[in-house]
Amino acid sequence: MSKLQIESVSRVFAGVRGGPPTQALEKTDLIVEDNDFITILGPSGCGKSTLLRIVAALDQPSTGRVLLDGQPVLRPGPDRGMVFQSYTLFPWLTVRENICFGLREKGMPEAGQTGIAASYIEKVGLRGFENHYPKMLSGGMQQRTALARALANDPKILLLDEPFGALDNQTRALMQELLLGIWEADRKTVLFVTHDIDESIFMANRVAVMSARPGRIKCDARIELPHPRHYTMKTSPEFSRYKAQLTEEIRAEAVKAVQQMQG
């Protein structure tokens, strides 16, 4: 059985103040297998966040349904961990307390929480910062904490909505390697939204390209690059071939998106 099934999910937002309704997402199907790392690539405004939020059940689809391990998802829950583009650490909690948040909500005893938190603090390279508050951390470190916080719950699937979008290029590249390293070790099922072509290829074993608004998945490309992947791979000929192919796909959509805005 597939890990996650997205079945003809669409979303129409009611118009604001009598305006016309917005079709953010056209009927979309996507099957995610166990241990898949799928990136969803598309120009901004094409409905990537909408799709991910529906999977998290932070938003309800207008049609269709989402199944996780064959069960329809109805409410948000710890089985679908999420990392957002905006910083969402709880400012009144330290790094460790943030990472323990989900475990605490589960009612896990404190001793168990600390052990799990320690191992994820180690994995995301935050040793020595356990007792820092979010405002004392750089953007990259905040997103590492958010990643550790989502992973500590041991979710069935990890949802990431442009998690590195606000970071500078160097930090972003390091974070990609960090996440990829964690995935190569644990093989957690991941759905990763991005508008960055390089990122979508480097991270994924499958790239789902979305069309301009109203979004739908117009192409599903398998990425056959070997693991473990090293950043030098981004300059290899195979990588360039994937990049050329996806650039063609996405360019047409980006042009459409711009025309929509002007028209």
Next chain:
Amino acid sequence: MFEPLKPVPRGTRVLLGTIFFVLFFAAWALVTFGGIIDPLFLKDPWYTLSIGWSLFTEFNFIEDVGITVFRVFGGFILAAVVAVPLGVAMGAFKSIEAFFEPFISFARYLPASAFIPLLILWAGVGEAQKLSVIFIGSVFQVVLMVAMIVGGTRRELVEAAYTLGADASGIVKRVMLPGAAPQIAETLRLVLGWSWTYVIVAELVGASSGIGYMIMDSQRLLDTGMMIFGIFTIGVIGLASDFMFKWVNQKLYP
């Protein structure tokens, strides 16, 4: 020198603030000692200070101060105990807000001082009446402000908590409350300041003790020095309680 938002060094700030006080007292001394204003209407600073001293040493003024402070904090704490939980519930749950908000928005414009005659009828001239005036004066304001603060919780934080497995009560207790706590504390500090106005109004009518009563009583004696000293006392205690509150807030929410 007048560059918008440009910070001033701490020393300069304290100096400027002190200069104003000095100028204020100098102007007061000038118009009274200089004979520009009749002492019947305004006593000089020296007289005011010495009558203040004798108020404490001979007329047991400290008891009046104590009873006034008790009324302010008593009424304020009662209001906070009712208003904070209600405000949190309204901020978190829109149906509760829809139920209470229209009435409270209306009640907030009911002037607490106008209730005094009614309250005297209902509760007599005892402590219950004084506490009620302060309670009525603050409770509605606190409810609405707390509801607004809690309702303004960042949506992303709530959503993140949902994806981490929090339920409704977890969201309220462990996301909305801690997130709103520093601003709620600031609101309470502000409203405590207003309570000082209400208590004096309550003591001006139908009281036999308290700073307000003393001010009323000095009018009978036509002693402007005593009145001014009473008013200053309120200012000083108000400022002190404000500093204390601010200090506690800073310790709790750095």
